[in-house]
Amino acid sequence: MPDRDVLCGILYVLQAGIQWEYLPQEVGFGSGMTCWRRLRDWNEAGV
Template identity: 40%
Template sequence: MPRTHPWEVSDELWVQVHPLIPPAPSHAKGGRPRMPDRQAIAAIVYVLRTGLQWNALPRELRASSTVHDRFQEWEQESLFRALWQAGL
């Protein structure tokens, strides 16, 4: 059976990735709820695997600007280096 959502992150991958994700910054002043980390990593992996442009991201994965902002945040926190070093 073909996958209907190729961007979904498997439970096995999530178990390995989740401990490496840096803590979310404080939003003490309020604002919109933060996009779940699992959804963000799924969207980022989808873009990186397909070579898709950020602005062509399927809307069901959230706004491309939100996903790109999280990518930049995690890049500054060296998440992707940690994933690489962990062999993921």
């Protein structure tokens, strides 16, 4: 998944206040687990 799409997915989850696994696939941001993992990796890298 491109970084921009994943970032949009992360922002969608945070703004909507939903759990990662409930990120709708039809919005095109990848799975909630993909977004969560990328956020974790970016956080660990200090991004």
